[in-house]
Amino acid sequence: xxxxxxxxxxxxxxxxxxxxxxxxxxxxxxxxxxxxxxxxxxxxxxxxxxxxxxxxxxxxxxxxxxxxxxxxxxxxxxxxxxxxxxxxxxxxxxxxxxxxxxxxxxxxxxxxxxxxxxxxxxxxxxxxxxxxxxxxxxxxxxxxxxxxxxxxxxxxxxxxxxxxxxxxxxxxxxxxxxxxxxxxxxxxxxxxxxxxxxxxxxxxxxxxxxxxxxxxxxxxxxxxxxxxxxxxxxxxxxxxxxxxxxxxxxxxxxxxxxxxxxxxxxxxxxxxxxxxxxxxxxxxxxxxxxxxxxxxxxxxxxxxxxxxxxxxxxxxxxxxxxxxxxxxxxxxxxxxxxxxxxxxxxxxxxxxxxxxxxxxxxxxxxxxxxxxxxxxxxxxxxxxxxxxxxxxxxxxxxxxxxxxxxxxxxxxxxx
Amino acid sequence: xxxxxxxxxxxxxxxxxxxxxxxxxxxxxxxxxxxxxxxxxxxxxxxxxxxxxxxxxxxxxxxxxxxxxxxxxxxxxxxxxxxxxxxx
Numbered sequence: 001x002x003x004x005x006x007x008x009x010x011x012x013x014x015x016x017x018x019x020x021x022x023x024x025x026x027x028x029x030x031x032x033x034x035x036x037x038x039x040x041x042x043x044x045x046x047x048x049x050x051x052x053x054x055x056x057x058x059x060x061x062x063x064x065x066x067x068x069x070x071x072x073x074x075x076x077x078x079x080x081x082x083x084x085x086x087x088x089x090x091x092x093x094x095x096x097x098x099x100x101x102x103x104x105x106x107x108x109x110x111x112x113x114x115x116x117x118x119x120x121x122x123x124x125x126x127x128x129x130x131x132x133x134x135x136x137x138x139x140x141x142x143x144x145x146x147x148x149x150x151x152x153x154x155x156x157x158x159x160x161x162x163x164x165x166x167x168x169x170x171x172x173x174x175x176x177x178x179x180x181x182x183x184x185x186x187x188x189x190x191x192x193x194x195x196x197x198x199x200x201x202x203x204x205x206x207x208x209x210x211x212x213x214x215x216x217x218x219x220x221x222x223x224x225x226x227x228x229x230x231x232x233x234x235x236x237x238x239x240x241x242x243x244x245x246x247x248x249x250x251x252x253x254x255x256x257x258x259x260x261x262x263x264x265x266x267x268x269x270x271x272x273x274x275x276x277x278x279x280x281x282x283x284x285x286x287x288x289x290x291x292x293x294x295x296x297x298x299x300x301x302x303x304x305x306x307x308x309x310x311x312x313x314x315x316x317x318x319x320x321x322x323x324x325x326x327x328x329x330x331x332x333x334x335x336x337x338x339x340x341x342x343x344x345x346x347x348x349x350x351x352x353x354x355x356x357x358x359x360x361x362x363x364x365x366x367x368x369x370x371x372x373x374x375x376x377x378x379x380x381x382x383x384x385x386x387x388x389x390x391x392x393x394x395x396x397x398x399x400x401x402x403x404x405x406x407x408x409x410x411x412x413x414x415x
Numbered sequence: 416x417x418x419x420x421x422x423x424x425x426x427x428x429x430x431x432x433x434x435x436x437x438x439x440x441x442x443x444x445x446x447x448x449x450x451x452x453x454x455x456x457x458x459x460x461x462x463x464x465x466x467x468x469x470x471x472x473x474x475x476x477x478x479x480x481x482x483x484x485x486x487x488x489x490x491x492x493x494x495x496x497x498x499x500x501x502x503x
Contacts, residue, residue: 162450241461252457254436255486300434300470303463303487309416310430400453 003107018254022188023195024206028202032060034382036307037243037359039063039370040072041183042235042360043309045375046191046382047199048106053376054383057198060229060298064206068187071237074305074337075368076260080117080178080272081142084133087393088346088407091373094164098372108189110181111287117273119145121165126278134173147172150385154211154270158323166321167278178273180284186371196199203262207401210247210357217247217356221408233358235374236303238303238338240361246258249353251361252399253340253383257298258365259329261315261334263326265289267336270323279318291326298336314400339364344404349377356384359396421493422474422480435469438481439501463487467501 001007001020011018034050036043039061039351051057060069079099081092084090102108121127132159134144152172155160161169202224210232221230238255248286273284280295298308300358310335320327335365342348348362360378363370371389380388387395398404417429428473437459465488471479481503483492493502 241459241465242463245460245462250454250457250458250460254461255463284417301461301466301468301486302489306490308429310428353419399457400449402449402453 024194026200026202030222033058034231035229036061036233037086038235039067040070041186041371042374043279045371046378048190048194049376049379051197060200063203064203066203067191071337072187075336076292077130077180077183079369080179082175082344084136085405086140087405093142093372095373104188106193110185110189111263114177114179116174116176117176118172120172120276121170122278127171130173134150145174149245157347158269160324216415217354231382233378235360238340240340247354254301255338256341257302257336258339262290262292262296262332263329264332266364303338305336344406346405346407347394348396350381350387350395417489422494423476423478431474432470433473438467439471
């Protein structure tokens with residue numbers, strides 16, 4: 001069913017009884033052309049682009065829990081492409097461009113809100129670093145504007161701009177095309193569009209083993225039985241190492257918990273995204289009115305989807321240093337996602353050492369903004385056997401050759 | 416919040432400590448090739464379950480020591496001296 005103003009109107013007149021299921025919850029077939037392990041944003045986007053760009057619809061997405069229930073449902077919904085290096089700028093800006101057209105492409109409102117993002121400078125050094133950063137972006141063809149203290153104040157009046165502030169704001173820079181998108185809608189939009197093109201989405205199905213023939217992966221053994229495939233892709237974020245171990249190789253990944261939290265909803269107060277590299281805090285207001293906060297990782301390896309109270313406290317302290325007026329808001333929810341951090345804070349998209357097996361991982365703390373491009377490039381290598389040009393610099397082999405893309409801007413926070 | 420039993424000071428709050436990552440990673444010899452060196456620098460087991468890791472009581476006595484901890488439950492199984500071999 002195509003969603004439109006007309007279908008809404010029709011629903012209004014007929015008691016909204018004509019709505020059908022958005023996507024098909026499938027049972028596994030014995031074999032597929034491609035299996036994707038992981039039904040988060042990246043996995044679902046991969047399936048959609050396989051069907052859409054490469055006309056491969058004999059595809060299954062296998063998800064251990066429910067779709068969008070991992071990091072796709074545990075982030076702060078920020079999208080941006082304010083990166084330093086040309087390779088990253090190309091990759092992330094393509095992702096932002098896809099986001100810009102995604103509601104139309106998927107016929108599903110992902111509620112993209114390009115409310116802009118403001119990086120704060122708290123010191124002379126920050127100002128210098130941000131000039132460099134903004135200039136690097138412009139050299140890469142991505143609009144960025146340096147801001148004075150007054151301009152920052154005009155964009156976010158609730159910030160503590162007084163000279164006595166614990167973290168005085170001296171200026172900053174903005175990417176106006178950045179913003180937020182509705183995380184669940186991204187997962188559901190891709191799922192619905194992929195399902196409509198014939199992709200099977202299989203939930204509550206855990207991979208127990210990779211089936212190998214002559215050293216090549218030819219399918220997976222799951223809690224729902226054996227499923228064969230010509231090629232298998234993994235998009236499992238924080239659990240990438242667990243799947244790699246099953247397949248018989250290692251990754252340069254460490255899994256950490258990254259937490260975020262929301263306050264009770266309040267009236268509109270903050271219509272941009274604020275990042276403070278000095279504290280690591282990133283703050284925005286959801287469409288519902290909640291203040292969304294995130295900051296640093298819980299800096300020890302973890303697969304527990306909950307953060308430590310010590311870090312919760314630090315995130316709140318960092319936010320309150322910027323916005324003292326938030327101090328009386330009540331915290332509603334706090335959660336953590338398991339992120340796959342690599343040394344250079346850049347992703348890995350391509351072949352693994354095991355023939356037939358491909359991976360998309362290493363996005364660390366910034367996977368949500370990269371969902372469209374992660375899916376696009378993993379679909380490309382799964383369909384053609386060749387790396388997408390955008391993904392060429394982001395191969396696993398760079399950790400051997402030493403050609404790292406040390407993207408300090410990747411996280412936008414100091415970790 | 417975890418309580419980590421410092422090998423000298425006894426149990427203290429997690430935020431007194433910093434984690435130094437995986438323990439017992441052997442540095443390859445000088446004749447190591449690119450692959451062995453890359454593996455040593457970057458590639459990790461990153462297990463979901465028991466992990467042997469180094470911690471330092473940074474806001475306390477400053478001592479480095481080893482912790483055997485479950486990364487899925489955060490349960491600490493044992494602590495042992497920084498120069499001790501891995502537990503069996």
